[in-house]
Amino acid sequence: xxxxxxxxxxxxxxxxxxxxxxxxxxxxxxxxxxxxxxxxxxxxxxxxxxxxxxxxxxxxxxxxxxxxxxxxxxxxxxxxxxxxxxxxxxxxxxxxxxxxxxxxxxxxxxxxxxxxxxxxxxxxxxxxxxxxxxxxxxxxxxxxxxxxxxxxxxxxxxxxxxxxxxxxxxxxxxxxxxxxxxxxxxxxxxxxxxxxxxxxxxxxxxxxxxxxxxxxxxxxxxxxxxxxxxxxx
Amino acid sequence: xxxxxxxxxxxxxxxxxxxxxxxxxxxxxxxxxxxxxxxxxxxxxxxxxxxxxxxxxxxxxxxxxxxxxxxxxxxxxxxxxxxxxxxxxxxxxxxxxxxxxxxxxxxxxxxxxxxxxxxxxxxxxxxxxxxxxxxxxxxxxxxxxxxxxxxxxxxxxxxxxxxxxxxxxxxxxxxxxxxxxxxxxxxxxxxxxxxxxxxxxxxxxxxxxxxxxxxxxxxxxxxxxxxxxxxxx
DNA sequence: TTATAATTTTAGGCAAAGCTAAAATTATGT
DNA sequence: ACATAATTTTAGCTTTGCCTAAAATTATAA
Numbered sequence: 001x002x003x004x005x006x007x008x009x010x011x012x013x014x015x016x017x018x019x020x021x022x023x024x025x026x027x028x029x030x031x032x033x034x035x036x037x038x039x040x041x042x043x044x045x046x047x048x049x050x051x052x053x054x055x056x057x058x059x060x061x062x063x064x065x066x067x068x069x070x071x072x073x074x075x076x077x078x079x080x081x082x083x084x085x086x087x088x089x090x091x092x093x094x095x096x097x098x099x100x101x102x103x104x105x106x107x108x109x110x111x112x113x114x115x116x117x118x119x120x121x122x123x124x125x126x127x128x129x130x131x132x133x134x135x136x137x138x139x140x141x142x143x144x145x146x147x148x149x150x151x152x153x154x155x156x157x158x159x160x161x162x163x164x165x166x167x168x169x170x171x172x173x174x175x176x177x178x179x180x181x182x183x184x185x186x187x188x189x190x191x192x193x194x195x196x197x198x199x200x201x202x203x204x205x206x207x208x209x210x211x212x213x214x215x216x217x218x219x220x221x222x223x224x225x226x227x228x229x230x231x232x233x
Numbered sequence: 234x235x236x237x238x239x240x241x242x243x244x245x246x247x248x249x250x251x252x253x254x255x256x257x258x259x260x261x262x263x264x265x266x267x268x269x270x271x272x273x274x275x276x277x278x279x280x281x282x283x284x285x286x287x288x289x290x291x292x293x294x295x296x297x298x299x300x301x302x303x304x305x306x307x308x309x310x311x312x313x314x315x316x317x318x319x320x321x322x323x324x325x326x327x328x329x330x331x332x333x334x335x336x337x338x339x340x341x342x343x344x345x346x347x348x349x350x351x352x353x354x355x356x357x358x359x360x361x362x363x364x365x366x367x368x369x370x371x372x373x374x375x376x377x378x379x380x381x382x383x384x385x386x387x388x389x390x391x392x393x394x395x396x397x398x399x400x401x402x403x404x405x406x407x408x409x410x411x412x413x414x415x416x417x418x419x420x421x422x423x424x425x426x427x428x429x430x431x432x433x434x435x436x437x438x439x440x441x442x443x444x445x446x447x448x449x450x451x452x453x454x455x456x457x458x459x460x461x462x463x464x465x466x
Numbered sequence: 467t468t469a470t471a472a473t474t475t476t477a478g479g480c481a482a483a484g485c486t487a488a489a490a491t492t493a494t495g496t
Numbered sequence: 497a498c499a500t501a502a503t504t505t506t507a508g509c510t511t512t513g514c515c516t517a518a519a520a521t522t523a524t525a526a
Contacts, residue, residue: 020513041474054514056475061512073474073521104362117354123347129337253483274504287484289505294482306491306504 019120022089023048024058025067026119028078029086038075087151088127093119094140094147095130101141102134108141109178141193143174143229157232161197162207162225169198170230177227186228189218197230252353255322256281257291258300259352261311262319271308320384321360326352327373327380328363334374335367341374342411374426376407376462390465394430395440395458402431403463410460419461422451430463 017025027047031039041059045052063070067082078086096118100111128149131137138154139145147153158173172195175182186192190213200217201210207222250258260280264272274292278285296303300315311319329351333344361382364370371387372378380386391406405428408415419425423446433450434443440455 018512042472050513051515052474053476053516057513060475100359104359104366106358106362110358114354114356114359117356118351121347121350123350125339125343126333126337126347129339133337251482275502283483284485285504286486286506290483293505 017085020058021062021065021067022085022120024055024062025078025082025086026089026093028068028076029083029090032078032083038071038077040075044076084151087147087153089119090153091147091149091151092121092127094144095127095134095137097140097142098134098137098146099130107180107183108175109180109183111141139173139193141174142178143172143193143231158229159232160226161199161209161211161228161230162222164199164202164230164232166199166202168232169196170232171196172228173231174229175227176229182224182227185224189213189220190216191228197228250318253291254295254298254300255318255353257288257295258311258315258319259322259326261301261309262316262323265311265316271304271310273308277309317384320380320386322352323386324380324382324384325354325360327377328360328367328370330373330375331367331370331379332363340411340413340416341408342413342416344374372406372426374407375411376405376426376464391462392465393459394432394442394444394461394463395455397432397435397463397465399432399435401465402429403465404429405461406464407462408460409462415457415460418457422446422453423449424461430461 024044027044028039031043031047041052041055044059045055048055059068059070059076062068062082063076066079067085068076068078070076093115096115097111100106100114101108106114131149137146143158145154145156156173159170160176161170161172164170172191172193174193175186191197195213198212199209200212203209207225209220209222209225211218211220257277260277261272264276264280274285274288277292278288281288292301292303292309295301295315296309299312300318301309301311303309326348329348330344333339333347334341339347364382370379376391378387378389389406392403393409394403394405397403405424405426407426408419424430428446431445432442433445436442440458442453442455442458444451444453
């Protein structure tokens with residue numbers, strides 16, 4: 001009568017999303033943060049490194065599932081339902097990144113691909129416990145905010161260190177582009193996520209800075225200040 | 234932060250296995266432990282809750298990939314290559330189970346379905362670090378041995394506590410059938426994985442036992458002794 | 467305004483992994 | 497031994513998620 005018995009195992013109909021569907025919702029969620037209104041097929045295709053025709057297919061399917069609103073030739077917009085699922089995937093991704101860095105001692109720039117897989121593991125209880133285990137972190141190792149369990153993403157005032165003026169201070173929440181050398185440089189300077197940084201001086205002509213990190217003072221170039229995100233409360 | 238770079242991290246062509254393929258290899262591996270020689274299509278189908286015709290399809294594909302040897306109407310046998318991959322999937326499954334129980338405080342009987350998903354995460358580095366993080370455990374929370382990184386599974390002398398005679402002892406390595414009440418009972422008796430148990434006395438007529446657990450003595454029924462696995466070295 | 471460019475959709479195909487129904491093969495019982 | 501039962505395979509269909517090529521629509525620029 002019903003072809004596949006295994007279907008009965010899915011108690012929560014909402015989360016009966018495939019990996020591909022979750023990835024689309026996630027991508028659209030990110031695009032909506034950057035620009036309001038309908039998201040174009042092309043934009044989605046580009047961000048997912050896939051073809052526009054594939055996007056059209058999937059977007060139509062997600063529209064049928066009420067995950068988004070889609071108008072031919074116009075684009076897509078997430079519904080509350082779709083946004084919630086996207087946020088939960090991003091929450092999982094970022095929590096796992098925290099786990100990989102904090103517990104397994106991976107570096108910031110090594111964890112993305114693994115988290116990309118882990119984000120699709122289905123178990124609410126798992127995420128509840130993982131979150132608790134990690135001390136309910138607010139940010140992932142790149143300084144990006146972790147959506148709460150209701151899918152609410154705290155939009156934070158993350159800005160580049162280079163934008164701070166003399167005597168302003170912030171907490172390091174991430175890097176713009178991470179590469180091993182830069183991360184090693186930060187290690188040497190004793191800067192990591194959560195480090196308080198105060199601007200003691202800023203040179204006008206080259207944008208270099210003298211900053212306070214803990215009890216030490218440090219000199220950093222504009223290149224560095226342009227690559228570090230801080231949060232000013 | 235790095236939206237959707239599709240990165241091809243499959244360095245090892247051998248491990249470019251789909252979830253389905255990995256599940257088949259795993260199932261056949263388990264069946265080979267129970268009975269030597271070729272494994273029948275029907276046996277595989279039954280253990281995977283799928284149809285024999287589906288098994289034939291997949292087994293032919295796995296034979297092409299040299300994961301197993303298949304003869305029409307005869308059955309399948311894993312090659313070294315296939316066995317190694319199966320063992321690595323089982324290793325991952327069991328390590329994740331340890332993580333879920335030891336770190337996230339799940340109960341023994343709650344972790345299977347989650348580990349069933351986690352076992353397919355692809356990253357050698359992840360498993361190396363996870364193993365280290367967990368203290369390179371030899372057994373999972375059900376007392377089943379964890380294959381080493383080379384795919385070697387220590388075949389252990391796991392036996393039911395009820396098989397031990399007076400004055401014999403063993404280390405608790407798992408339960409046969411786990412349910413919440415039984416696990417709570419064990420908690421009360423201070424028995425868990427790794428607990429040393431010595432048989433102080435065994436009643437002939439009902440199989441009940443007096444055992445030593447740490448410094449305490451305990452009385453247990455045959456029902457309990459029939460449901461507890463111990464390892465005698 | 468209209469021709470051309472860009473975007474988006476449709477149509478048709480492919481591979482994975484499952485299914486059913488029917489055919490082929492092997493096993494069994496008397 | 498041989499009919500029947502059980503097992504296994506084949507053939508053909510379905511869905512998912514992607515693709516290419518062509519058609520449809522919208523945008524842009526002279």
